[in-house]
Amino acid sequence: MRKISLIILREYLTRVKKKSFIVTTLLVPLAMVIFFASMIYISKFSNEEQFIIALDESHTFENRIPDTETLYVKFSDSSLTYLKENYDQMGYDALLYIPPIDIQRPTGIKLYSRQNIGLQAKSHLEKHLEKKIERLKLKGAGIDESVLKDLKVNIDIQTIINKGEEEQDSNTGIATVIGMIMGFIIYMVLIIYGTVVMKGVMEEKTNRIVEIMMSSVKPFQLMIGKVIGLAAVGLTQFILWGILITLLQFAMGIYMGQEILEMQQMAATQQVNGQPDMDEVLLLMNNIQNINFLQLGSTFIFFFIGGYFLYASLFAAVGSLIDEQSDQQSFVFPITMPIIISIFIMMTISQNPNSDLIVWASIIPLSSPIVMPARIPFGVPGWQLAISCIMLVLGFLAAIWVAGKIYRTGILLYGKKVTFKEVGRWIFYKG
């Protein structure tokens, strides 16, 4: 154990002390905060107040375009030529000209401005003009507006998971998003840290330090020490990112609190399309509360760690087979393949979270680390979860065993191109 802990410590310290580690750990949260800050500034910039003067020849639309917080429309009776020449001196940003209009073919509406007034303002104007024309058309067809309102139906299927007496609202939208995020995080970690483990092993092999190491420690100790050491590096980085992002968000809150608040309000009003449908918002809130974060979090951590150990040890085995960069592909491919297939399977979960494919993929240990956490928010029968967990533990023990067998032979082999057949033989090699 002492030797393994020495190896873990070395792997951890040499990597954590690296400039590249420190730089990425600091830069990623900073980049995120800069991104958010610039988003806020951009939206603030685009939220400058705009004043528009409108000339409605037929007086049909007068006072039918409501003001918003940033857009004010005033109707005028002056002539078009006068307004065209003077609107900016009058203090307006743009002139909206609505000619006498044929509601069957409403064309010829123009907006004059010195500079682009932006999409948001344009769509606001269009929306309200359209609305008015629609109403006129309805009236022309003899349909009362209240009849139409009555006709309008808003359907949002409320999906309910019923287990015994308990009934729970589930919202596929939120479940999909949360599941996808978790699957993607595990996918990224498997690929990125798997590659780091593989490169580390290759470095030891090409450096020829490995023969010196092997005379002091068992191959398995060296391999597992590296895998655990790098897991600790990854964990450190995630924790530091979490802390830094929280701190920076807090700092941003102090400096830009007002802007953030405004943006959130704006986003909320936009989301519900000007007519806040309180039912929908409440349902959403309720659904978030209904998600079992404890179960979700613990499954995520379990599959995260299990998947990491399974794949990292396989990547270590592959690293031990590779002498030069050139013959890397043929051995890396068989391990990256199941990871990539898993992510594709995961992306189809929302279509039918209980299809045969998804159920099997969430049980087989090569794909379960990615598929199962993504499936959890849709509700997974307890027995399936239990089998999947047991399979993953067995799977990662098997992977470590196989990897250890390959590693201890591969790591001491130089200048020889290894075939899959030989690797297969090493696994059952004794001694």
Next chain:
Amino acid sequence: MLSLQNIKKSYATHNAVNDVSFEVPNKAIFGLLGPNGAGKTTLIRIITNIIGADSGDILFNGTPLSKDHTIKIGYLPEERGLYKKMKVGEQLLYLAQLKGLSKKEAKNKIQHWLDKFEITTWKDKKIEELSKGMQQKIQFIATVVHEPELIILDEPFSGLDPVNAELIKNEIFELNNNGTTIIFSTHRMEQVEEICKRIVLINSGNKILEGEVKDIKQQFKKNLFKVVFEGNAPKIDETAFEVKVSSENELLIGLKEKSSRDLLKELVKQNINLISFNEVLPSLNEVFIEQVKEKHA
């Protein structure tokens, strides 16, 4: 000290070591010799517990070799490297701790060796900043720092300049004087003659020879004598002796029917002005080449 009994190891396509037995006496400097690909490295890896033998026994001081013995063995492989990004001090500390030293012990011993080689200033340098020869000194320290009872050196002088080779050689002798047993693996025969008392010669996985260097030379001598003289050349009876090489003041004579004593008597009888009369023993190199060729023939 170390006893190998009927060691066998085969890989998928060939037998790397085929029923090899030999004894390494306590406190000896023992030569493990053989051409490239003879199976030396495989044998060393078996002794250092890096790989296991298919069959056979190894006794270390009378007890079967086990993982517990790794801290009693120091190994300098032929293909050696270090972690390039690590500092000299960190690297040595890490390797010494893996050999079972406590941190404090390791630090003291590392300091002792750095002082001895006068390289204390390198402590905070990264390995990649050092020349190959400098790295080799660090590797040597890593091999001996935990004061092993048995040290295995695989081609320790390759890549070293004469000054550093001499330095390492003297360290080897000093360690041996202090009671450390040393296995020295090489195919450079002149170094073996200079350093080793006892050798084993391996070829294609088989043991060809084992014994004291001086006995092996006696065993393979060809009864050749070098006669150096001044003045008139002696007349040699071609029925009893054979002149192999003849030059102005030198003859190389092989014995046929008579002894060296008879040859000397004959020279004295002829009143030759003799400067020297020596038996010519084969060099280990000659024995080596001859034996390896013979087995291949």
